[in-house]
Amino acid sequence: DKNSDIRITGLRAARRYKQDVIPYVSQLVKDPSPQVRRECAIALHHNKSPEASALWVTLADQYDGKDRWYLEALGIGMDEQEQKFLTAWLKQAGDHWNTPVGRDLIWRSKIPLAVPYLVKIIEDPKTDLDTLPRYFRALDFIPGTEKNRAVAELALMKEPQNKKRETYIIAEAISRMPANTVMQDAKYKQALTQVIDSSRGTSEFIKLVQKFKASDYYPELVEIASRAGKSQTSVDAIRAALSLKQNTLIRKSLENKADTEKEQNQKLDLIWALGSAGHNSANGILLKLITDQDEPLVDRREAVRAIAKSRSGAHALLDLAEKKDFDPQLQQTVAAAMSSTIMKDVKERSARLYPAPPTKDNKPLPPINVLASIKGDKLDGRVMFNTKGTCAKCHVVNGMGKEVGPNLSEIGKKLSREALFESILFPSAGISHNFESYTVILASGNVVNGLLVNKTDDAITIRDAEAISRTFKMEDVDEIIQQKISLMPADLQKVLTQEELVNIVEYLTTLKQAEPIKKASR
Structure with a gap:
């Protein structure tokens, strides 16, 4: 039939009624439609015919190296016959197997036969660094001693002309080896030390220090967590330190006095990482910080936000609140954190302690995460900002307003919707630096x-x-x-309806680029 959909339907019908599909696949194996050829590959699934491997090779030769669904169809077609089908393709390809198409077929096969080819691909200087993880992951799916020998070989690889690639390959390989094998063999131990030293500050460094318990480098894990900003790297570093039971080291870092703004921000980033790590032992560190009246208030507020991210941490925070064993200066920060939670049990418990603030019509507001999901009217929000909301009395937007609080001309690219609602409803929860x-x-x-x-x-x-x-x-x-509270009033929502509040935040989200201030002409 001239219609490719009809040809596909016919092939599916043959499979459905358990007919011999080989004659149909033989007829369609060079069909001009890639969709039809994909269906042919799928039709070979678990087919034991002697002709199946040759047909699969013909289909594989027509793969363009770009159609991921075609590659997946080839993978389905060779399921449980990968050895047979890939051997047939490699025999035909000969020395010309190392092409984008060949690499995809080898990557997809996930069998011991593919191991030496994967090693050659990884060792090939022409293989881009950003594609290497793909081939290492393929090795992870392959069982057996041959894979283990290949990984050990890669752990000793040398590529002096590209040290970055060399470091990455050794790190990935050695991280897949048993710790006792590495630590008991001088050459692997030397390679480990070399790659740890070469990968400082990276995810590879963190992974290796944690796996091999390289205690000399433990302080650097905490240092990375404080200096990598609010990032995946900082979270991975502090999680590794917690897993290695380095709580004392973390506490010592938090106890260091921050003499500069940079050091203060690094300390806050470390606290943020503790909350984002999802590790139960972080709670004890954060609770100690929260309850220590001698610690700076800005650190304790950040610790409240951090501990509230986990269920156990949020409940520990509410335990303190229920016992009234809590610094009143932290109440707004706790209320804001609880309003943003998505954990049902935490939300229900916190609602009794921190009821939602009422609006102008005396109706309680929904939680911050719900407010943030509501779409507002930015034009009305601009009007409310400059009138009923009284925001312009203390904030400047593009040269208009009074400069008491922070300039909001680019606030839309600095704060999320949730953070904007929190800043309005709980202004003392986190006072901006230099606006105390x-x-x-x-x-x-x-x-x-x-x-x-x-x-x-x-x-x-x-x-x-x-x-x-x-x-x-x-x-x-x-x-x-x-003062420990913000100059900004804590009950602005009382002069606004929920809709007006949402509209103001909608307007604020549009403020991403400050406009040039035009001088008045005389």
């Missing part, structure tokens, strides 16, 4: 509240809620107190 509120008590008895603009040995400048900056001589100041 201060109280200045003057010798005259007057008290001034606001943001710290500047402080020297001679004077201090405070900007109040009206964006007015005032400077006082230090000789006129009795006391300076850093």
Whole structure:
């Protein structure tokens, strides 16, 4: 039939009614339609005919190296006959097997016969670094001693002209070897030390240090967790340190005083990684940090957010809240974290302690994760931002508004929808750096509240809620107190309906690029 769909249907019908499909496949094996040829490959599934392997080879020769469904059909066709079919193809290919098509067929076969070919592909300098994981994963599916010997061979590979490739290959190979084999053989032990030293700061480094319990490098795991930012690498590093029972090392790192903004951010990233690691032993470290009144408030707030990510951690946090053995300065942070949780049991328990804040119409708001899923009206949100929401009284957007709080001209690319709702509903849950509120008590008895603009040995400048900056001589100041709550009101939602609140956040998400400020013409 001229219609390829009819030809496919006919082939499927032959299989369905258990007819001998070989004559049909022989007739269609060079069909111009790749869809028909894919169906032919599938029709050879578990077919024991002597002609099956030759037909499969003919179909494989027409694979273009791009059609992943064609490759999958070839894989289905050779199931349980991989040795027979691949041997036939390799015999025909001869020395010309190492092509994109040949590599795909060998990768897909996952049999011991493929092992020496996979090794040659991995060792081939022309094999791109970013494709190597694919071939190592293929080795993982192949059982037997031949695979183990191949991995051991790769662990000693040398490629001086491309040290990055060499390091990756040795790391991947040696990580697949039994630890006792490596540690009892001088040449493998030397290769391990070499690759650990060469891969510092990478995922390979973390994997090797953890597997081989390379204790000399344990401090570097904690260092990576604090210096890799909020990333998969930092989470993997701290999870490895926790698995290796390096809690004391982690606590020591957290106890170090952060003297610079960079060090403070690294400390916060380490706390974040602890919460993201999904390791139960992180809870004890985080709880100690949360309950230690001598620790900086910013660290304790981050620890609250971190521990609330796990079910056991969230319940431990709620245990403290129920016992009222809790610093009031952390209440908003806990409430925000609980509002964002998706764990039903945690949500139900926290609702009794931290009921949702009411809106203008006195209706409780849904949890933050639910609010974040609601689509708003950005145009109405812009109006609300500048009117009922009173946001412009303290925030600048593209040159408009008062500069009391952070400039929001690019807030849409800095915070997620969830984080935007949290910042509005629980402003003291996480106060932005340089926007902490201060109280200045003057010798005259007057008290001034606001943001710290500047402080020297001679004077201090405070900007109040009206964006007015005032400077006082230090000789006129009795006391300076850093406040633990945000200058931003904690009940803004009371002047808005839920819809208006959602619209404001929708507007904020659009603020991704600051617009040039146009000077007024005279």
